[in-house]
Amino acid sequence: MSRPGWFQVAETGPGAFVIAEPGHVNSYLLLGDELALLYDTGMGIADIGEQVRQLTRLPLLVVNSHHHFDHRGGNASLAAHAADIAVHADGAPLHTAPAPHDWLESYAHIAHDLRKRYEEFHAVDAGGFFLTDSRVEVRPVPDLADWRIEAVRPTRLLREGDVLDLGGRSLKVLHTPGHSPDGICLWEPATGLLLAGDTLISGTFFAHVPGADVTAFAGSTRRLAELPVTTALLGHNLRHRESADFVARVADAFAAVRDGTTRPHASTDMFGAAVRRHDFDGFAVLTAPHGTDH
Known part of the structure; x- marks a missing residue:
């Protein structure tokens, strides 16, 4: 479907572009010499494939950071053109349902x-x-009466330690459960670039949704904080890139939530679900109410 002006596209590093749906989801395009990689496909509200084709004609590898609808919304529009749609092996069964x-x-x-x-x-x-x-700028919302997010069967399964060779640049797959059991980040050791999905965001971390696990989140963010990150590209919100300092602060925050040393207050998420909100400098962590965190 055509949605003129829905995306905000900008170069965010050498051979790297953010394809943002401002206020919603950030997807990222990385260009190698032989292959392009699209990390997440967004909401499916507009044709992300059209944006990709304006930036490159290289063969395309699609990688979903996890199975949630807002990160695989464009998979159906890319299925016929992508060399592969790759997901973590733990998430393959979770891609079989369309968005209700x-x-x-x-x-x-x-x-x-x-x-x-x-x-x-x-x-x-x-x-x-x-x-x-x-x-x-947060975009005006088009008519969404015909909006659909279809199920698309992945064609490639990824696991911890896999290396994605784009020709002239390589990224390593990191399994980072916490927000979801199938979460993956992509790490480029040569540049210190980290594609973080929902493992790192500049807003409210959803650690209360089905499949989320605070202890796993703490472990994954600590692991990321120990990497020599130069730039972290984040999954949501208008502030899409951060430094190693931010990664370390997120890891410290999740350790505090896990260890019960924060002072959360009762709140709701954007869908109206009850949560406990743990506020930090520049972001918040939402956990399940009534002591039901993992």
């Missing part, structure tokens, strides 16, 4: 509300604060 209508309907409502609140804030901001940036 009630989830799509709920998210459409959230997206419209996000845009409305952004417009209200931007109007105040334009009066003199100038905190917003028109280059990374």
Whole structure:
């Protein structure tokens, strides 16, 4: 489906592009000499394949950071063109279901509300604060009556330690459960670049959803903090890239949540589900209510 202007595309490093759906999901395109890699395919609200083709004509490897609908929404539009759609082996069975209508309907409502609140804030901001940036603007939401996220069978299974050779650059697969059991990050040792998916985000970490595990999240983020990261590319929110300092702060935060040394308060997530909210500098961790964290 055509959605003009939905994506925000920008170069975010040598041979690396962020293809953002501002306020929603960030996908990333990396270019090698022989192969391009698309890390996540977004919401499926617009044709991410069209954006990719504007940037490169290289054969395409699609890698989903995990099975959640908002990171594989464009898989169906790419299935006929991609050399492979690759996922972690633990996540393959989780790709067999399309997004249910009630989830799509709920998210459409959230997206419209996000845009409305952004417009209200931007109007105040334009009066003199100038905190917003028109280059990374939360987009108006198109008509989503025909929005669908179909199930697409992966064609390649990835495991811890696999190396993805793009020709002239290689990335290592890191299994990073926590947000979901099949989460993977991609690490480029030669440059210190880390593609982090939802293992690192600049907003609220969802550690309360089905399949999430706080202890695993703490282990995965600590592992990432021990890497010589130069740039971490994040899965959500307008602030899409961070440094090693941020990775270390996230690891410390999850260790505190795991160890019970925070002071959470009752709140809700964006879908209205009850959570405990643990606030930190620049982000928050949401965990299940009533002591049901893993």
